Amino acid sequence: MSEDGRTVRIIQGNEATVEGAIAAGCRFFAGYPITPASEIAELMSRRLPRVGGTFLQMEDEIASINAVIGATWGGAKACTASSGPGISLMQEGVGYAAETETPCVIINVMRGGPSTGQPTLSSQQDVYQARYGGHGDFEIIALAPSSAQEAYDLTIKAFNLAEEFRVPVYVLSDEIVGHTRERVVMGGKLEVLERVAPSKDGYKPFAAGPDGLLRGMPAFNDGYRLLVEGQHHDERGIRAGDDIDKSATLVQRLNDKVRQNIDRIVDIERIDLDDAEVAIVCYGSTARPAMEAVQTARSKGIKAGALRLRAIWPFPDAVLSELADHTKTLIVPEMNIGKLVLEVQRTAGGRATVVGLPRLGGALHTPEEIESAIIDAVKGGKAQ
Amino acid sequence: MSEDGRTVRIIQGNEATVEGAIAAGCRFFAGYPITPASEIAELMSRRLPRVGGTFLQMEDEIASINAVIGATWGGAKACTASSGPGISLMQEGVGYAAETETPCVIINVMRGGPSTGQPTLSSQQDVYQARYGGHGDFEIIALAPSSAQEAYDLTIKAFNLAEEFRVPVYVLSDEIVGHTRERVVMGGKLEVLERVAPSKDGYKPFAAGPDGLLRGMPAFNDGYRLLVEGQHHDERGIRAGDDIDKSATLVQRLNDKVRQNIDRIVDIERIDLDDAEVAIVCYGSTARPAMEAVQTARSKGIKAGALRLRAIWPFPDAVLSELADHTKTLIVPEMNIGKLVLEVQRTAGGRATVVGLPRLGGALHTPEEIESAIIDAVKGGKAQ
Amino acid sequence: MNRIAEQYLRQETLPMIFCPGCGDGTVLGAFLRAVDEMKISDQLALVGGIGCSGWMPVYVNADAIHTLHGRAIPVGIGLKVTRPERKVVVFTGDGDAIGIGGNHFIHAARRNVDLTVVMINNSIYGMTGGQMAPTTPSGATTQTSPYGNPEQPFDACRLAEAAGATYVARWTAGHPRQLVKAFKEAIDHPGFAFIEVVTQCPVQAGRYIKGGMDAPEFLADIRKSVVPVAQAERMTPEELAGKTRIGLLHRSQRPELTQQLAAIRGGEKR
Amino acid sequence: MNRIAEQYLRQETLPMIFCPGCGDGTVLGAFLRAVDEMKISDQLALVGGIGCSGWMPVYVNADAIHTLHGRAIPVGIGLKVTRPERKVVVFTGDGDAIGIGGNHFIHAARRNVDLTVVMINNSIYGMTGGQMAPTTPSGATTQTSPYGNPEQPFDACRLAEAAGATYVARWTAGHPRQLVKAFKEAIDHPGFAFIEVVTQCPVQAGRYIKGGMDAPEFLADIRKSVVPVAQAERMTPEELAGKTRIGLLHRSQRPELTQQLAAIRGGEKR
Amino acid sequence: MRKEVRIAGFGGQGVILAGVILAQAAGAVEGREVAQTQSYGPEARGGAARCDVVISDQRILYPKVRRADVLLAMSGQALAKFGQGLDVVTGKVVVDSTLITEIPEGLPPLYRLPATRLAEEEFKNRIVANMVMLGALARVDDTVAFESLKRAVAENVAPKFRDLNLAAMDRGYQAVEGPGLDSAAGPGKGQRS
Amino acid sequence: MRKEVRIAGFGGQGVILAGVILAQAAGAVEGREVAQTQSYGPEARGGAARCDVVISDQRILYPKVRRADVLLAMSGQALAKFGQGLDVVTGKVVVDSTLITEIPEGLPPLYRLPATRLAEEEFKNRIVANMVMLGALARVDDTVAFESLKRAVAENVAPKFRDLNLAAMDRGYQAVEGPGLDSAAGPGKGQRS
Amino acid sequence: MRGSFKVLIDDKWCKGCGLCLAECPKEVLIWSGRRNAKGYNLPAEDPAKACTGCQLCELICPDQAIRVEGEPQ
């Protein structure tokens, strides 16, 4: 441990995620083993009891997300972790968390799908599932780490955002981030949002402030006599699923509270964008060869840059739209069939050429592969 | 019954769905009750045994979709039906069906969400879930009926497409379509794709033709010695999840077989589009007030038209792109926060103004509301 | 409205959605009386599943969460382990508890988590309009068994015991006083306590299974079908045929989950 | 390779992914012998769950489907009811069958569907690397119970019986001849037949639970821990403590689902 | 011509069945386009019930009732809730005067009959009040022909209840009173041509 | 400077642990950037095992090994599979000559030591062959300092196995033979400055 | 344990299910002929019968609509 209380360790992204969660105040974890996320549960089972927390291995992922919801209303910061198949099973529970404004964190260490797919190989195929997997209209927040360090940092951030926005927040890690051992600087002065108990005075648990957000987070048996309801409800939590106006108001707010406060969420790294003609839009582990490709291209005098999204949902429409205004070509490398590239296309609105660079099968793009896409773009070789 | 063997009945969309399924050869249904889809299970329980089929009420929706998968490999055309919460639970199973190229039909009678949401009121909130709800990259097909008649017609079509493409096909009905009693013409000469047993000669169950599609559909215990595998696999069905090339080949094909044959799937109704300046892009029950609004607008001399999507997935990019080229404004009314409008925006690529007309709360748009959006558009009142 | 209800119901949520003559209201009344006698309304964490029965907690003026269909128990576990002194009571239907939620049910029993789980057995899916449940008698007609139920029902109490529950009782909506006592015992019991309550559902089960019985007839029918455990012991198998035993069916002691977790947190090696 | 394996294994799928000394291979060998004696390889519909054990069907040269984790039983039901003469055999792990898949398991038993369900009980989640299972002994250390398992295990056979299974047997990987007989009985049994096989998992359970036992030691340890039912009847509770009964534990007759469905299709009112 | 009919009252009064019969009469018997919707599901239990029928000779696009042409009200709550939306000139309201005693202001022409009392007293079966109301509808408006309603009953009601229902319908046809009706109408009036 | 090391052999040989120790030596002890990856999961059981370590003084972007600078091969399969990718001039291969008898053509400079035999015979424990190989790595290449590897062992191996592992590592350092090595090297050579 | 008891039926909550009528061992409760705003039949005390205050009606009433008042004498 260094003087400022920081320690450096060489650990896997999955372990960094666990340390980040605990540093963020997570004191409850319920999960179910699955490759390549199991280390998160395993390390939680070791660490949590030592900090006064609780680890539960549940009978399945459905029970896990629901236990997380119970624990959150019980007063704990809580999370679960899984991969594709397990995350699919959690969709109903995630929607419940969104509906009831239950802050919680879901870590998806992505592997190749669909179905059992590729248990031991990486992918970024679940980025849309995070947003659209559940039924009904609601917004979530999703962060995508590119390294073990970010697995640590963004997990802390995920817990903070969950508390601030009272939404489920995904950490969209992947097998590569999860299983690569790297240097991680931990501890020190961290920004951690502590849970604040709301005043009981005339308290309406689901009455939002002008920004659409609920203030604080109450717990059961602290005198609130809470009513938490998964049907649409009014500000007191009383069911209103057959009331068109109240239902519309609630659902609109559940979406707007994230959309309209997107500025508090957007998290991007800009690399050499000022004069870039070609920009790589990237996230997660794919961003690593992308950034290397940009370095190499620059060293060859090519005006390339990169926009790395650390927060992918809500999608930063405005940032991309602006980028499209100033860049000729946007290249979007992804370890999937081409998904966020659709968002980039939408926001670019025809004002820049958008090139998808999808990769299936589980192997990370090589920097060379991305570099050659950059060169193609500069040559005008590929078009939308 | 009329001379051509056709009968007319006044029935709910849910009943029309059941009749369509049975007409299409469905002989197995497994489901679990849920409002507003329960009538489908109830009617199946009455009808199927009478045509030699099997109805099972399972312990949950997960069991339902998996029993459907088993029954399909057992030799039956099969389907299940549910609504939001149940469909969320089926996501893993739907992905398995996609991975194993198991033809099956999933009927989602949409209600308001998220979560328990609005059990008795309608929505179109699950259109993205149909496409992106499961983990991993795969394509499904989704049809959206606007009336009881179409609930019948499109259910038949759904079964046919499932057989042709060997994919799960969604019928995205909704509470309004499902519960409105209307005239339905049934029977007569129907186009039904019968299941064809492939030749056993050198048969590789997962070897596709040049169009990416598998030929025919074998059944268990018919001498094939099949191996059906949810992990990525080769043409024989042997697991290959750790083989990057074989995995990439399979996933690419699972997507391409739908994408590249989209012309066989696209199903649209064009109303007064030839000279339209404003076009309503619509689907499902929302299309009804939309079409009425177009009629009224035309009667007032406004150059309005409508493009009604009966097949919403795969999204007909080319059709919309072309429409954007010839139309000033595209208006997209939806009973959700604004979802397919994003696809329209993407495909319009800035070449037409795209206006979302979302509606939450469970009430159908009125024709007047849509008409006034048309008038606004004509006046140039609203922009993207 | 009676005194207990006035004191313990969350008035702004009324009226209750239960149909006229539904047993759920009676069971809820008995629960309120137990709460009153135990003076524990501040310590309660009530959890409801989805189904008519799952609405019961919503009407009680205590901390309550109305969860997803079948998922009340895991939510209850999350509440319990985060503050073990909480009295977590789960209200659930036969479909909710042992239909879709069956896995959580048996696992909670196995872990012997200190929950009280009240299962309303109305032999049917009430809320969704009368489809068969895993408790529907064999041969009974319902909305999804028009030709008679081809399946056989669970004995929920037997299942609970085999899975590991340490307090198992069965009563009916016609035994409100016994229910008050059972609720008190179950809440005090340090482990997984299960109470099955056989209730009349005049609107769905009454219509589809019972050929249109109204609430008083239905309740009378239920009372006829049960025998107290003590009496059952003196009866021959022939006399017992078609009868359901009621009363305290099982009580035992096994390590309880939250205590085991506390030991782990305390650094004890188990 | 022995004659049976040569004849019945799907050669192109080999080698099997099982670790050296894993009991799964032995159980599979016994199954192949039963298939050989019964001459039913054409009628088989094999269903595997996800887990090491779930891979067993993949290696057999018969129609086989490798399903999702926990979902083998509903897939098996779909196969069974569409052609009732099919012999559907489900291979599943303890986690697969009574962990995530517990609900399907008890409901299939309740319905008494004519399936043969073979559950490999290795007391652990093998495939995912040694996490605790619902069968892990209380106090045992695993990758997710580093301070000792705070939970108590299921008795899968007891659960099956309470849920309604009509054939229930338990053997170990050290009883291949008895397994051959049990497979034949179970496949012939017209109803839900459950066989639990206690196996050595030297790589995960061996390492984490058993302090590093190798396969022969582990198997010897398992053999020491079991007693045949007949013998158990003659033993005192003290002698039986910590022992697991093996053999045919339960056999009964109740209406079977596919037959009930056939009756309905035939227009019979049940 | 598009016609919108709303039938409303309590759950348990057979409001839905009345609407279904009406839809069958117009759609199946008369071969016209119909769209029948209703307040739905367990949520409606014990509370209000509503059934809407839109009838037209053309394809019905918007399937919902915007402003009913005729309201059959079977509870005070229903009348209070739905009465106001009607066109005071062209609209019509039929009330069950057994259950509805207070009539709010501002309603269109009002027709009354003691449907529930007639059902209870003359048919010893409260549940046929809905058919009494349907009979009245045929009399006060030409939405569908009375004969079509009768055929719809014959085709959609269990045989053992058929005659009872038909008789109740007849009784409603006769008993309804209001603006422009002969006090004792014979069948034939209100027929659709 | 970016350095890529690949260690490969069978499952059960401790290939992963060797890579982890190497990563700890470079990252935790020497404070450099590292990225260690491995063939993973139950799928790898009984079959091939591989562990890759990338070491650099700058932020490591691409974390995977593209073309290893050093390959430690502990099985014939591993050598056959991974040997070909190396640069024949700058690359280095260290083989466990107990297990690898056939050496394919076209490899870069080759170093050998009978790691498994030394482990079995001298340390009575086959599993320390991985440490023997790591010791050899320190000798043939300056990827990390030998001292750093030793500290990494001290910090990451359970106390009761520590000395055994350190001794095995020393033995490998001494035993390895190949181009440009003194036959009996003392510690100190191969140190990173 | 006779006394002077009064059985108060709350019009607002009663759903006219009839369980109280069936439950009362003394047949104290009868249909009043009145209906509440939702149209439910309401029970009432039969003035000719004497309530024992056993509270069985109060306990069985699903809608908590009954309050038995009075003291055993």
Place this chain on the structure above:
Amino acid sequence: MRGSFKVLIDDKWCKGCGLCLAECPKEVLIWSGRRNAKGYNLPAEDPAKACTGCQLCELICPDQAIRVEGEPQ
């Protein structure tokens, strides 16, 4: 039931688990000292011992790598 039996061990499939050695009641099987391509130790028949043909080794071998040949005399 003595006879002339031969125990064939299939190098390709054997994983060297040792179960056959432990299982043989006659201790016929011993480690051969040979390894297969995957590095697994291979068992072999001890020429000094006589196999009874009981097939216990064949039955227990998880990898179906054993074939006991021969006829009971």
